[in-house]
Amino acid sequence: xxxxxxxxxxxxxxxxxxxxxxxxxxxxxxxxxxxxxxxxxxxxxxxxxxxxxxxxxxxxxxxxxxxxxxxxxxxxxxxxxxxxxxxxxxxxxxxxxxxxxxxxxxxxxxxxxxxxxxxxxxxxxxxxxxxxxxxxxxxxxxxxxxxxxxxxxxxxxxxxxxxxxxxxxxxxxxxxxxxxxxxxxxxxxxxxxxxxxxxxxxxxxxxxxxxxxxxxxxxxxxxxxxxxxxxxxxxxxxxxxxxxxxxxxxxxxxxxxxxxxxxxxxxxxxxxxxxxxxxxxxxxxxxx
Amino acid sequence: xxxxxxxxxxxxxxxxxxxxxxxxxxxxxxxxxxxxxxxxxxxxxxxxxxxxxxxxxxxxxxxxxxxxxxxxxxxxxxxxxxxxxxxxxxxxxxxxxxxxxxxxxxxxxxxxxxxxxxxxxxxxxxxxxxxxxxxxxxxxxxxxxxxxxxxxxxxxxxxxxxxxxxxxxxxxxxxxxxxxxxxxxxxxxxxxxxxx
Numbered sequence: 454x455x456x457x458x459x460x461x462x463x464x465x466x467x468x469x470x471x472x473x474x475x476x477x478x479x480x481x482x483x484x485x486x487x488x489x490x491x492x493x494x495x496x497x498x499x500x501x502x503x504x505x506x507x508x509x510x511x512x513x514x515x516x517x518x519x520x521x522x523x524x525x526x527x528x529x530x531x532x533x534x535x536x537x538x539x540x541x542x543x544x545x546x547x548x549x550x551x552x553x554x555x556x557x558x559x560x561x562x563x564x565x566x567x568x569x570x571x572x573x574x575x576x577x578x579x580x581x582x583x584x585x586x587x588x589x590x591x592x593x594x595x596x597x598x599x600x601x602x603x604x605x606x607x608x609x610x611x612x613x614x615x616x617x618x619x620x621x622x623x624x625x626x627x628x629x630x631x632x633x634x635x636x637x638x639x640x641x642x643x644x645x646x647x648x649x650x651x652x653x654x655x656x657x658x659x660x661x662x663x664x665x666x667x668x669x670x671x672x673x674x675x676x677x678x679x680x681x682x683x684x685x686x687x688x689x690x691x692x693x694x695x696x697x698x699x700x701x702x703x704x705x706x707x708x709x710x711x712x713x714x715x716x717x718x719x720x721x722x723x724x725x726x727x728x729x730x731x732x733x734x735x736x737x738x739x740x741x
Numbered sequence: 742x743x744x745x746x747x748x749x750x751x752x753x754x755x756x757x758x759x760x761x762x763x764x765x766x767x768x769x770x771x772x773x774x775x776x777x778x779x780x781x782x783x784x785x786x787x788x789x790x791x792x793x794x795x796x797x798x799x800x801x802x803x804x805x806x807x808x809x810x811x812x813x814x815x816x817x818x819x820x821x822x823x824x825x826x827x828x829x830x831x832x833x834x835x836x837x838x839x840x841x842x843x844x845x846x847x848x849x850x851x852x853x854x855x856x857x858x859x860x861x862x863x864x865x866x867x868x869x870x871x872x873x874x875x876x877x878x879x880x881x882x883x884x885x886x887x888x889x890x891x892x893x894x895x896x897x898x899x900x901x902x903x904x905x906x907x908x909x910x911x912x913x914x915x916x917x918x919x920x921x922x923x924x925x926x927x928x929x930x931x932x933x934x935x936x937x
Contacts, residue, residue, distance in 0.1 A: 458925065461925050461929070462921055462925075465874070465893075465921065465924055465925070465928065466893050468870050468871055468874040468928075469874060469878065469889070469893050469894050470894060471871045471874070471875075472792065472871075472874060472875055472878050472890070472894050473791055473792045473793075473794070473795040473875070473890075473894075475787060475788045475791035475792065475800065476791075476797065478783055478784050478787040478788070479787075479797075479801060480779075480780070480783055482801070483783065483787075483801055483804055483805050483808075484776065484779060484783075486805050487779070487805050487808050487809055487812075488772075490805070490809055491775075491809065491812065494813075
């Protein structure tokens with residue numbers, strides 16, 4: 454670099470100071486808009502407590518906001534499954550004619566699982582039906598090797614049952630699937646009703662209450678230890694978002710109605726719900 | 742930027758501690774802490790955005806966007822660099838992306854060839870060196886222009902520029918060198934005339 458270049462650079466620097474010279478900073482104007490934007494986004498985040506299908510809400514925020522709720526839901530899910538499994542086992546001991554499965558898709562030879570499940574049935578009704586005679590030999594009660602006789606359960610009373618029998622992971626998985634399928638059926642009904650309302654131009658205010666009810670079940674299913682199917686988890690996650698939006702829906706037809714309707718269309722939730730029910734299971738689950 | 746004076750260093754250290762507290766409070770949702778961080782940095786952010794954008798509307802948009810993003814991602818700030826440097830990195834990113842969008846919309850990007858024309862035949866019609874300077878800087882490639890504006894116009898160090906742009910400080914120096922060389926070529930006729 455020559456002396457002339459240095460001189461030139463100095464001149465350029467002087468001239469450059471006037472390049473796009475900024476005026477006084479409009480601090481308050483900008484802060485007002487920043488605060489408004491932040492307030493609006495927190496309101497939106499509060500309305501939808503989890504991410505959109507692609508994940509709108511940052512994980513950290515979701516964790517902070519829903520930490521206790523998630524933990525509580527997890528505990529509740531464990532309890533729910535425990536109760537279901539426990540009742541299955543207890544009813545299996547009390548009544549020798551324990552429910553079994555006729556449906557290939559839900560049948561398992563080692564467990565007591567209901568043969569037919571209708572949407573809306575309670576878990577009690579699912580698990581206390583008599584099973585067919587050809588399935589009696591497949592009861593969960595262990596058999597004494599060599600004797601061919603059922604081994605009496607440990608403990609004094611015949612009503613006691615071994616914990617390892619009731620905690621069969623396959624049983625838990627089957628029950629989980631059945632509950633999930635029932636839930637999908639109910640969710641589909643809600644979404645159909647919502648879309649019908651959208652077309653009619655008037656949203657029933659009870660939709661949000663219905664959605665709230667289904668939202669809690671969705672969260673229980675998501676947080677259940679038996680939820681090991683990744684596809685099911687994704688579907689449940691998407692449903693959670695959608696139901697959260699619907700749960701906070703005011704009932705008035707407006708921007709959020711359009712958002713929910715769009716989300717329903719874009720995510721193809723209805724199709725996914727319908728295909729989530731395996732072909733071999735669907736009629737039985739729906740009580741046909 | 743430090744003058745090496747112990748008192749100055751002490752003040753800087755205290756400011757860093759206070760800033761860390763502010764950041765922690767802002768992460769916890771304290772709006773007052775957010776405002777304090779905003780007040781401490783908004784001038785420099787706005788100046789930088791304005792220098793890059795050349796318009797008050799755009800500069801305000803970029804400044805707001807930079808702060809909104811910074812507050813949203815404050816939990817991710819690890820303190821490897823100063824908060825200011827981190828914020829400037831966001832500002833530069835927001836501004837450059839915003840300018841690209843604006844240019845695409847306006848479809849009137851000023852190319853280097855057009856910039857060279859500044860030094861061409863219409864010399865007599867453009868008497869003002871500042872006007873020529875503005876046109877010449879605008880005509881620089883984006884990387885050169887950003888480094889030139891940050892270093893020669895706004896006084897950022899090469900280390901700060903490197904962190905903000907995600908490059909090595911050597912790259913920043915090289916780009917500044919090339920930017921100046923181009924400006925010398927573009928403005929030589931006017932500088933010599935003004936000097937004479």
